[in-house]
Amino acid sequence: MINMEFSDFFDIMWTYLADPESKESNKEGRPEFLKNLIDMLIREPQTEEEDQKAENGDLNPLNNKEADTINKYCSGSRKIPKKDAKDILKRISDGNRFFERIVFAAPGAKKGIRDELRKRSFNVTSASLGKVCFDIMKAFLEKFKEGKSSVTESDIADDKKNVTYLKLVHDVQFKCPLCGRELITDGDTEAIAGYDVVHIFPANLSMEGKAEFSKIKKAPENSDALENKIPLCLNCANLYLENPTLKNYQTLVNEKRRIDIEHKLAKGLNQLTLEDNLIKAIKGLKEIKPDKITNSISYDAHKIEEKINNDYPLQGAVQFYVMGYYNKIRDQFSSMEGNSFSFDDLATTIKLAYIKFKREGLSQSEVFNHLAHWILDKEHLENDFIEAARILVAFFVQNCEVFEVENAQ
Ligand SMILES: [Zn+2]
Known part of the structure; x- marks a missing residue:
């Protein structure tokens, strides 16, 4: 394990992050830079007491120190006092401001910090850099709280x-x-x-x-x-x-x-849930007269032939169901759409159930029948409604959730 002293870490941060345009980057600017670093760790005031402190500039305990003292923290000849470390940890932020400073740093600076930390065996990558630096700062404060001053990789390793x-x-x-x-x-x-x-x-x-x-x-x-x-x-x-x-x-x-x-x-078919209101639609189908089968149909029948092309009885049955009921079911779903019914959710669930049956290697008519029975099961409906359930499955064939065009280009 390699121990990293705070002065060592501070030097890395200062070298790569200090704003070259400001006095932060001068030797004399080091105390200012440490104060800013701590500022970025402290969350926005959340209580009246913190508000007051923020107004007086006391939220950051380093603000009341002489530059000379802070310089000693930077160089490691003094530790940040236990009380101050505790004070900062009590009001530590989620780290976002700190991350941003690193995310928006120049690419070369980020690479520099990353390489320095890797040399000290910290498991850090470009993407985790901000988070790791924030965790290291926190780990140092925890150490200062206990009167210690060095941190190792194991202090920030996170099994979760x-x-x-x-x-x-x-x-x-x-x-x-x-x-x-x-x-x-x-x-x-x-x-x-x-x-x-x-x-x-x-x-x-x-x-x-x-x-x-x-x-x-x-x-x-x-x-x-x-x-x-x-x-x-x-x-x-x-x-x-x-x-x-x-x-x-x-x-x-x-x-x-x-x-x-x-x-x-x-998650398995059992975990898929169907819309409660679907039961109404299925029961309602018994009362609905099918549209007259005519040649002037308002959908593209060609699709079904492409999707079911080697099981003619099934193809014929689905075409019959679709011609008689597709438009009526579509209107019914659109009138049900609202807080307690979502057609998109229903369509996704049917699609997932279809993929599951298909992956079991079932034939098209087996898939079709399984889906119809599965819907009855889910809605706790007796077998009396099987034809209605088949009509519903046919609807989803036409609507493209069930079966696909083989060898589609
Ligand atoms: Zn790649």
Whole structure:
């Protein structure tokens, strides 16, 4: 284990992050830089007492110290006092301001910090840099609280994070979603992680960039949510962090969608739930007279022939159901649409159930019948409604959730 002293860490931060345009970067500016660093760790005032402190400039305990004293903290000849460390930790922020300072730092500076920390055996990548630096600062404050002054990698290692990352790597099947490279390779004694977990919606976009990316998919409310994270190989991760393109963003969004569908499929048919109100639609079908079968139909019958092309009885039955009921069912669903019914959710569930049956290697008519029985089962309806359920499945064949055109170009 390599011990890192606070003076050592401070030097890295100061060397790479101090604003060269301001006096922070002079030797005399070091106390100012440390004060700013601490400022970025402290959350916005949340109580009246904190408000008062903020107004007097007392929120940051270093503000009341002589520059000379702070200089000693920087150089390591004195430790930040226990009481002050405690005081800061009590009001520690979520780290966002601190991350931003690092996210928006020049690429060379980020690489510099990363390399220095790696030399001291910290497991850090370009994407995790802000978070790791924030965790190191917090770990130092915890140490100061106990009268100590050095930190090692094990002080910030986070098993929970490792499990999360492993899950994300598993989700993408151990391959970089952008270039296909293996994310974990075999070393002599242990596996070597060659990936970096990045935010799918990039963190450092301009306003115009944000608008462009939002057209493909909006930024999530919580950018740290799992749905917004994906592992890439180190090379692609670096490129995506420095210069995220719309094309790559679209690829990552698609990959996440695929993973979502796989997760839902893995949960099993029992876990799929159908809309409660569907029961009304099925029962109602018994009362609805079919449309007259005429030649002037308002849908594209060609589709069914393409989807069901070697089971003629099934093809004929589905065509019959669709001609008689498609428009009526469609109108009924659109009149049901509201708080307690979502057609899109229903269509997705039917599609998932279809994929499950198809993957079991069933023939088209078996899939069709299974789906009809599955719907009855889910809605706790007796067999009397089987024809209505078949009409409903036929609706979803026409609507493209069930069966696809084989060899579609
Ligand atoms: Zn890659």
